Amino acid sequence: MEENKKLKSELGSRAVDVIENVVGTFPGYRRAHAKGNGYEGVFTPNGKAAPITVAAHLQNEAVPVTIRFSNSSPIPSHPDALSPVKGMAVKFQLPDGDVTDLITVTIPLFFAKTPEAFVDIVDFFKSAKDGFPNLKELATIFIKYPECKASLQMLKEMRSPASFSTCQYYSIHAFYFINADGRRQAIKYQWEPDAGLSMLAKEEVAMLSSDYLNEDMEERLQQGPIGFKLNIQLGGENDPTDDPTVVWSEDKQVITVGQLSITKKLDSFADNLLFDPTNITAGIECSEDPILHFRHRVYAVSYDRRTHNQ
Numbered sequence: 534m535e536e537n538k539k540l541k542s543e544l545g546s547r548a549v550d551v552i553e554n555v556v557g558t559f560p561g562y563r564r565a566h567a568k569g570n571g572y573e574g575v576f577t578p579n580g581k582a583a584p585i586t587v588a589a590h591l592q593n594e595a596v597p598v599t600i601r602f603s604n605s606s607p608i609p610s611h612p613d614a615l616s617p618v619k620g621m622a623v624k625f626q627l628p629d630g631d632v633t634d635l636i637t638v639t640i641p642l643f644f645a646k647t648p649e650a651f652v653d654i655v656d657f658f659k660s661a662k663d664g665f666p667n668l669k670e671l672a673t674i675f676i677k678y679p680e681c682k683a684s685l686q687m688l689k690e691m692r693s694p695a696s697f698s699t700c701q702y703y704s705i706h707a708f709y710f711i712n713a714d715g716r717r718q719a720i721k722y723q724w725e726p727d728a729g730l731s732m733l734a735k736e737e738v739a740m741l742s743s744d745y746l747n748e749d750m751e752e753r754l755q756q757g758p759i760g761f762k763l764n765i766q767l768g769g770e771n772d773p774t775d776d777p778t779v780v781w782s783e784d785k786q787v788i789t790v791g792q793l794s795i796t797k798k799l800d801s802f803a804d805n806l807l808f809d810p811t812n813i814t815a816g817i818e819c820s821e822d823p824i825l826h827f828r829h830r831v832y833a834v835s836y837d838r839r840t841h842n843q
C-alpha cells in the first residue's frame with residue numbers, strides 16, 4: 534500500500550518533469566496554463582441543483598468567487614493566439630468559510646486516459662518540439678493509445694476565441710452529486726457564455742496583440758459584468774465516469790443551475806493560489822477517473838516548485 538502511494542507520488546513529479554523537458558522551466562510559473570489573470574465575481578445558484586446535491590454554493594445563496602482565465606501553454610510568454618485551448622478556474626467561497634474549486638477548459642475531452650499515457654504522450658512531443666517529429670514513434674503512440682486521436686484532432690481544428698468571455702468551458706471529468714438522501718447522480722459541468730460563442734479566423738488573429746485576451750477583458754468589464762451560466766449534464770447508465778477521452782452524448786439532459794457574474798479584474802492577483810479539481814465540498818464527490826485523481830498530485834508538485842521560485 535505504502536509502496537503504491539510512493540509510486541503514484543513519483544509519477545506526479547515525473548509528469549511535471551516531462552512537461553519541463555519539453556518546454557523548459559519558467560521559475561515562479563504554473564507548469565501548465567502559465568499565463569493567466571485573476572478576476573472577482575459572484576455566483577448565484579437558482580436552486581435547481583438542490584434536489585440532487587447538498588453542496589452549499591448550489592442551494593439558494595449567492596457566493597463570492599475568484600476566477601482565473603488562462604492560456605493552456607506552459608510557456609508564460611506564448612502569445613494568446615498560439616494557445617487555442619483556454620482555461621477557466623473558479624474558486625467558490627462558501628458560507629462556512631471553506632472553498633470549493635471548479636476547473637474547466639474549452640475542449641470537451643482529454644488526450645490521455647491514464648497517468649502513464651499522459652507521461653508517454655507528452656514525452657513524445659519532445660521529439661516533435663526539436664523539429665524532428667519521429668513518425669515511427671508517433672505511430673507507436675497511436676497504436677498504444679488510440680483514444681488520444683479524438684482530442685488531438687479536435688485540437689488541430691480549434692481556432693482562437695474572440696474573448697475569454699465567448700467560449701464554452703467543460704470540466705471534462707465526471708463528478709457525483711449527492712443529495713440529502715445520499716442518492717448519487719453522475720454529472721459533468723459546462724460554463725455557457727452569455728455573450729455567445731465567437732471564434733476568430735486566422736487572418737483576424739494575425740492582427741491582434743499577443744496579449745489581446747487580457748485587453749479584451751478590460752474593455753468588456755468597463756461596459757459591465759461578464760456572465761456565464763453554470764450548466765450540468767446528467768450522466769446516464771451508459772456514460773463512462775472514469776474516462777476523460779470520451780464525451781457524453783449531446784442529447785443528455787442539461788440543467789442550468791446558476792449564474793456567474795464577473796465584475797472586476799484583480800490588480801494584485803495573488804498568483805500563489807492553487808486551483809485543484811479534487812478540492813470539492815460536501816455534496817460533490819470525485820468520479821473514478823484516474824486522471825482526475827492524478828491531477829491532485831501533479832498540481833501539488835507544480836505548486837510546490839513555483840512557490841519556491843523554481
Ligand code: HEM
Nearest residue numbers: 563564565566601620621622636637638651808832835836
Ligand atoms: C494528466 C493530466 C493533466 C496534467 C498532468 C495537468 C497538469 C497541469 C499543471 C502542472 C498545472 C499547473 C498547476 C499549478 O501550478 O497550479 C495545470 C493547470 C491547469 N490545468 Fe491541468 N493537467 C492535466 C489535466 C487537465 C485537464 C483534464 C483539464 C481540464 C479541465 C486541465 C485544466 C487545467 C487548467 C484550467 C489549469 C489552470 C488552473 C489555474 O488557473 O490555476 N488540466 N495542469
